[in-house]
Amino acid sequence: MGVTRAVWDREMDEETLSLLEGLHFHTLCESTSYDLEKTLAQVEDRFGHLLPHIKWLNMGGGHLMTRKDYDTAHLINLLRGFKQRHPSLEIILEPGSAFAWQTGTLVSTIVDIVENHGIKTAILDVSFACHMPDCLEMPYKPAIVGAHEPAEGEKRWRMGGTSCLAGDYCGDWAFDHELKVGERIVFEDMIHYTMVKTTLFNGVAHPSIVIARRDGRTDVIREFGYEDFRNRMS
Numbered sequence: 001m002g003v004t005r006a007v008w009d010r011e012m013d014e015e016t017l018s019l020l021e022g023l024h025f026h027t028l029c030e031s032t033s034y035d036l037e038k039t040l041a042q043v044e045d046r047f048g049h050l051l052p053h054i055k056w057l058n059m060g061g062g063h064l065m066t067r068k069d070y071d072t073a074h075l076i077n078l079l080r081g082f083k084q085r086h087p088s089l090e091i092i093l094e095p096g097s098a099f100a101w102q103t104g105t106l107v108s109t110i111v112d113i114v115e116n117h118g119i120k121t122a123i124l125d126v127s128f129a130c131h132m133p134d135c136l137e138m139p140y141k142p143a144i145v146g147a148h149e150p151a152e153g154e155k156r157w158r159m160g161g162t163s164c165l166a167g168d169y170c171g172d173w174a175f176d177h178e179l180k181v182g183e184r185i186v187f188e189d190m191i192h193y194t195m196v197k198t199t200l201f202n203g204v205a206h207p208s209i210v211i212a213r214r215d216g217r218t219d220v221i222r223e224f225g226y227e228d229f230r231n232r233m234s
Contacts (some may be wrong), residue, residue, distance in 0.1 A: 005046045022090075023047060026060035029138055030097065033075035036063065040082060056090040063095040066102075097192050104191025105145075106131065106207060110183045111162070120157055121169065122179050127161035129168040130204045134193040141170055145186040150174035159185065163204050200229045 003011075027039040036059065044051070051057065065072050083091060112123040128135050135142055150156045150172055157179060158171030200206065206224035213219065 008047075017050075017053075020050070020054055022054050022056035022058060023050065024058040024060060027062055029062050030064045030067070031062040033063075033065075033071050033078055036075070037078055040078070044085075051086050051089060054089070056092055057086075058092040058094070061094040061096055063093055064098050064101060065095060066098040100192040102189045104189070104194070106187040106190040106194055108185045108187070108207075110179060110181050110185060113179065113181060114160075120155075120179075121160040121171075122157055122185065123160045123162065124185055125162055125205070126207060127163045127168055127201075127204050128159075128170050129161055129163050129165050130199050130201050131161075131207060132170075132187070132190065132194055133197050133199070135170050136167065141173075142190065143188040144173055145188060147173040147175055163202055200232050203229045 025039060025043060027035050064070055065075060079091060106126060108124040108126040110122045111125050114121050114123060132142065151174070154174045156172035156174060158169055161168030198206065206228065208223045209221040211219045211221060
């Protein structure tokens with residue numbers, strides 16, 4: 001469970017503390033080693049009295065050490081120093097997103113183009129709310145193959161999802177050509193949260209899971225249909 005120090009002091013007693021084997025915390029999303037350093041300082045300041053009495057400390061996820069600008073040397077020195085101060089602790093990290101960083105694409109198709117108050121939106125056959133919820137929740141704007149950040153005065157395109165939700169959109173991007181219905185829009189770096197945070201809200205069709213082989217072959221691993229939506233509701 002998540003807890004603040006104030007709640008801890010109010011709710012924890014000696015009997016409960018005797019059952020405690022470890023502590024877990026989390027530092028942001030796609031964080032740096034310097035973010036972790038700040039969190040560790042607070043952990044030692046607020047919960048340091050517990051560290052000699054527990055077996056493990058789980059530092060959670062969000063450690064994006066495979067990103068090009070991540071200071072891995074600083075992370076190593078930070079963890080070594082912490083371990084030296086607390087030699088009895090087993091230290092755990094969960095860098096799941098680091099393993100899948102910049103892997104996988106989500107391939108979509110433009111099914112319509114609408115314009116409202118001068119803003120052009122390409123309506124796609126995928127959904128930000130259902131297939132890319134982290135783009136709305138973190139939030140962040142994913143990279144699109146062949147797109148770039150719009151310059152001042154450059155034509156902008158917004159991407160709209162296929163659900164009925166008014167907030168199911170993201171943007172803006174610029175392209176070197178006029179987008180057309182039927183054109184593919186390929187989102188990069190989509191394998192991690194797109195695979196685990198998807199929903200079947202309102203029966204929105206799920207994208208198939210496909211492996212593209214180096215020799216040009218594609219293997220369809222799984223396709224989704226109405227039965228998946230029905231079974232999830234019952």
